[in-house]
Amino acid sequence: DTTQPRRVALVTGASRGIGRAVAHELGRQGRIVVGTATSESGAEKIDADLKSQGIEGAGMCLNVTEQASIDGVLKAIGERFGAPTILVNNAGITRDNLLMRMKEDQWDDVMDTNLKSVYRVSKACLRGMTKARFGRIVSISSVVATMGNAGQSNYAAAKAGMEGFSRALAREVASRAITVNAVAPGFIATDMTEALPEAQKEALLAQIPLTRLGEPDEIAAAVGFLTSDAAGYITGETLHVNGGMNM
Numbered sequence: 001d002t003t004q005p006r007r008v009a010l011v012t013g014a015s016r017g018i019g020r021a022v023a024h025e026l027g028r029q030g031r032i033v034v035g036t037a038t039s040e041s042g043a044e045k046i047d048a049d050l051k052s053q054g055i056e057g058a059g060m061c062l063n064v065t066e067q068a069s070i071d072g073v074l075k076a077i078g079e080r081f082g083a084p085t086i087l088v089n090n091a092g093i094t095r096d097n098l099l100m101r102m103k104e105d106q107w108d109d110v111m112d113t114n115l116k117s118v119y120r121v122s123k124a125c126l127r128g129m130t131k132a133r134f135g136r137i138v139s140i141s142s143v144v145a146t147m148g149n150a151g152q153s154n155y156a157a158a159k160a161g162m163e164g165f166s167r168a169l170a171r172e173v174a175s176r177a178i179t180v181n182a183v184a185p186g187f188i189a190t191d192m193t194e195a196l197p198e199a200q201k202e203a204l205l206a207q208i209p210l211t212r213l214g215e216p217d218e219i220a221a222a223v224g225f226l227t228s229d230a231a232g233y234i235t236g237e238t239l240h241v242n243g244g245m246n247m
């Protein structure tokens with residue numbers, strides 16, 4: 001519908017990996033895209049990257065663990081492009097350790113960055129979505145939320161929490177035509193998996209029926225679908241994209 005205003009999408013952690021691929025995909029769908037990085041120089045890089053792809057939008061600096069940072073970015077987006085009606089909660093970290101050795105700060109950092117951030121950023125975007133009577137929230141979970149993974153009790157708890165959060169919020173906002181979903185990637189070729197030891201990577205591949213890691217674009221395609229008008233009747237769902245690792 002050409003009479004509709006162009007939708008503004010906010011993608012957290014868009015400097016590389018899955019977030020960058022998502023920003024590109026949403027841009028290809030004609031969204032105005034704001035991608036965030038954790039530094040000013042990272043934000044400038046995203047800015048240039050989006051331009052080079054012919055995507056309207058901007059790179060902005062955001063720390064999802066700081067409420068003031070979130071408020072500042074939403075104010076800036078509102079003034080420049082209008083309130084975002086598409087949110088992709090992608091920013092995330094790992095701090096792996098067996099529970100016996102896990103330090104409290106490893107637990108807390110993952111909870112804060114991967115789960116509390118979803119509470120903070122989603123809440124901050126809801127007013128604009130409610131006003132627009134349209135919204136799409138997609139959070140990037142993980143196959144580890146359902147399968148578990150030794151050394152990732154903090155990460156699995158945060159991702160499973162994110163999926164439960166999405167189902168509860170989906171029920172709260174459905175009457176406003178806002179959908180809330182998750183995409184749960186398996187193991188995707190990014191900096192996060194590049195850091196794994198070679199032996200662990202081999203063992204991983206043996207568990208994947210499609211016999212390869214996934215590509216960031218393959219996650220972006222799922223996010224692109226869930227944020228589209230075509231997916232308007234899907235809410236509270238987790239879409240698994242894992243090469244058959246968990247079925």
Ligand code: NAD
Pocket residue numbers: 012013014015016017018019036037038062063064065089090091092093113140141142143184185186187188189190191192193
């Ligand atoms: P990545 O490490 O390449 O990118 C993570 C992004 O998050 C970066 O842009 C980083 O700057 C950002 N980020 C980190 N801390 C932040 C903070 N405090 N505030 C704002 N941004 C912050 O990782 P990726 O592999 O592209 O992962 C993206 C998402 O996908 C994560 O949520 C991750 O848990 C999830 N995921 C990844 C895989 C995989 O195999 N790579 C699998 C399942 C889920």
